[in-house]
Each structure stands twice: as C-alpha cells, then as structure tokens.
Amino acid sequence: MKIAVLSDGAWGTALAMNLIDNGHEVVSWGPFPDYLDEMREKRENVRFLPGVKLPEALSFEADIGRAADGAGLLLLATPTQYLRGVLDKLKPHFDPQRHLLLDVAKGIEVDSRLLISEMVRQVLGPNRYAVLSGPSHAEEVSRRVPTAVVAASANPADAELVQQLFINDNFRVYTGSDVVGVELGGALKNVMAIAAGIIDGMKLGDNPKAALMTRGISEMGRLGELLGGKAQTFSGLSGIGDLIVTCTSGHSRNRHVGEELGRGKRLPEILSSMGMVVAEGVTTARGAYTLARRTGAETPIIDEIHAILYEDRNVPDAIRNLMSRSAKPE
Ligand SMILES: NC(=O)c1ccc[n+]([C@@H]2O[C@H](COP(=O)([O-])OP(=O)(O)OC[C@H]3O[C@@H](n4cnc5c(N)ncnc54)[C@H](O)[C@@H]3O)[C@@H](O)[C@H]2O)c1
Numbered sequence: 001m002k003i004a005v006l007s008d009g010a011w012g013t014a015l016a017m018n019l020i021d022n023g024h025e026v027v028s029w030g031p032f033p034d035y036l037d038e039m040r041e042k043r044e045n046v047r048f049l050p051g052v053k054l055p056e057a058l059s060f061e062a063d064i065g066r067a068a069d070g071a072g073l074l075l076l077a078t079p080t081q082y083l084r085g086v087l088d089k090l091k092p093h094f095d096p097q098r099h100l101l102l103d104v105a106k107g108i109e110v111d112s113r114l115l116i117s118e119m120v121r122q123v124l125g126p127n128r129y130a131v132l133s134g135p136s137h138a139e140e141v142s143r144r145v146p147t148a149v150v151a152a153s154a155n156p157a158d159a160e161l162v163q164q165l166f167i168n169d170n171f172r173v174y175t176g177s178d179v180v181g182v183e184l185g186g187a188l189k190n191v192m193a194i195a196a197g198i199i200d201g202m203k204l205g206d207n208p209k210a211a212l213m214t215r216g217i218s219e220m221g222r223l224g225e226l227l228g229g230k231a232q233t234f235s236g237l238s239g240i241g242d243l244i245v246t247c248t249s250g251h252s253r254n255r256h257v258g259e260e261l262g263r264g265k266r267l268p269e270i271l272s273s274m275g276m277v278v279a280e281g282v283t284t285a286r287g288a289y290t291l292a293r294r295t296g297a298e299t300p301i302i303d304e305i306h307a308i309l310y311e312d313r314n315v316p317d318a319i320r321n322l323m324s325r326s327a328k329p330e
C-alpha cells in the first residue's frame, strides 16, 4: 500500500521506517521543503531523529496533494497544535472513501479543547479514522527495539487493517475500539511525565515517583471515563503502558521538561533550548485542566502541573498542596 506520512518529526520517521520494513511504499511530507531536501540528500533526519540511517526506499514530497495522491493510509504525525493547519492543507485532496486516517500524535488542541479525532472530524467531515498509541519512543522503534502498541478504531476492519500494515517481529500491534480512551491515555500521560520529571530533577527519590504514577493513572482514568473513554483502556498499553515509559525514559521530551523545572529552570528557557522539538504535555496540561473543570473530575496532579506551568506556582508549594489534601480511602 502507498502510505503518506504527514510530518517530518521523529515519530513519523520511525513509523515510516517500520512500514518500509513491511514492504510498503512510504512518502514523507513535511512543512519545510528545504528540510525535506536535506533529509533526501543526507538520508538522515538530523534535527529530529539524529544518528539513524533512513532507508533508500523512503521518498520525500513537499506537495501534500501529491503525497496523498494514491495513498490508502494518511499518517497524522504532526504535533497537535500544528495539526489543524496541516488538515486545512490536506482538505482539498482528502478522499473520505479512499483515505484511512491514522493519528499517532498525542495531545489536546489548546484553543478548542478538542481531542484529535474531534478536530479531524471538524476539519475534514465524516472520515475513516484510527489511532495508534502505546509505549513507543521513536529512538527505539527506529532501532527496531521490540515494541507493543494498540490500534483503535470505531470500525474493527480499520483497526485490523492498521494492525496488518504495521505488525512485524519488532513491532507488535493489538487492536481496540476505544478511540477516546486511547487518545486520552496518550495525551494525559504527557502531563504526568512532566510531574515525574520534576521529581527526578529535584532528586526526590523513588517513593514519590511510584506514588505519582499510581495516582496519575487513577486520575487519567477518572477524567477519561467522564470524557467517554472506557476505564479498562487505561490499564492497557495506551494508558499505564505509555505512562510507565514516559515517566521513566531518558528519551522522553515531557519528562525532560519536568526534570529541568525540578532543577529550577523557567519554562520559556527550557522550551527555547529544545528548538522545534515538541513536548506535548506543556500544551495538553491547559486542555486537560479545562476539560477537568468542565466535567467536574477531581484532577489534583493535572491542576498542580497546570499551576506550575501557567500560574507561576513554585514546585515545593505544588508538592505540599498534593501531600496535604484531605485524608481519604484509596
Ligand atoms: N517522538 C516520539 O517518540 C513519539 C512517540 C509517540 C508519539 N509521539 C507523538 O507524535 C507527535 C509528533 O511528535 P514528534 O516526536 O514526531 O515531533 P518532533 O518533536 O520530533 O518534531 C516536531 C515536528 O513539528 C513540526 N512542525 C514544526 N513547526 C510546524 C508548523 N508550523 N506546522 C507543521 N508542523 C510543524 C516539525 O516539522 C516536526 O515534524 C506528537 O504528538 C508526539 O507526542 C512522539
């Protein structure tokens, strides 16, 4: 099958490599034509996935219409806050019968507070849609490290199609139907990873990290259920699985942001040192905070991370707030 990867970031590139391993024809589109030329010449994604040799079979296309033409699958791998702009460009070329959309980004759109499936429906209208998510750092997938993820779609045949396109001995794909639960697991764990990074940056120890992850998944499930996800999904790869990897991995950009905050750096300084590399949890914290208020969900960790990022709350005060909440049953 021809597959168009709509992003030139780390994750789109790693998934493109996996699809090429499986014998598919893959074209990579990105928003900066000069950077596509650089990748074509160097056979390396120097800015987002350095040190990984790109397969000769991976082609690059600066025109989104030509990239989508003849493709059966459109991989949405653009960071959430830029995705609407990419969907607007795609719209004139989008064929709802022919194109299956596969979201692999993890976030909540800040301005609209929409999940990615909701944003896609708003821009492109009725469509075939699936989401692929789980504990999967691009640095490891591109090096063919054994990885397991879930592909969820409201249409079981589309979830199975995604499974068949991606699955191989290094990349195990389960199917599911809870699109909202899978999307929320991937988005909310990034906020928890910022909290985990803060604990690491402050060298607080192992107890608080375990407590954070355990109470974090409980909070994610509580909010997720109120937003229409299934509780069980949060015990799976896209929930607890992704929470574990993002809260513990040296590759995580979200955990890195937290670590720098825990060391006392300011958010603008941290983000500018990351260049164009995206930590979705920073913006998702805003979306999640509003959605929690709308649903009435109790989300103490999200609230404190939101306050640290956007209300100038200092970190020791945030920890004190969490530890001095009223006593309650687990
Ligand atoms: N990196 C991973 O290991 C990984 C794994 C799973 C999911 N994800 C998710 O995939 C999504 C993409 O992350 P990534 O790691 O590939 O990104 P990245 O940080 O590697 O790259 C940033 C991307 O943003 C794009 N960009 C910058 N400005 C833009 C603009 N104005 N318009 C459109 N695009 C613009 C860049 O071209 C680049 O593709 C995120 O939602 C992330 O959470 C990442």
Ligand SMILES: O=P(O)(O)OC[C@H](O)CO
Binding pocket: 106, 134, 135, 136, 137, 138, 190, 193, 242, 245, 246, 251, 252, 253, 254, 255, 278, 279, 280
């Ligand atoms: O590097 P992060 O923090 O964006 O996390 C990447 C993936 O979502 C891990 O599954």
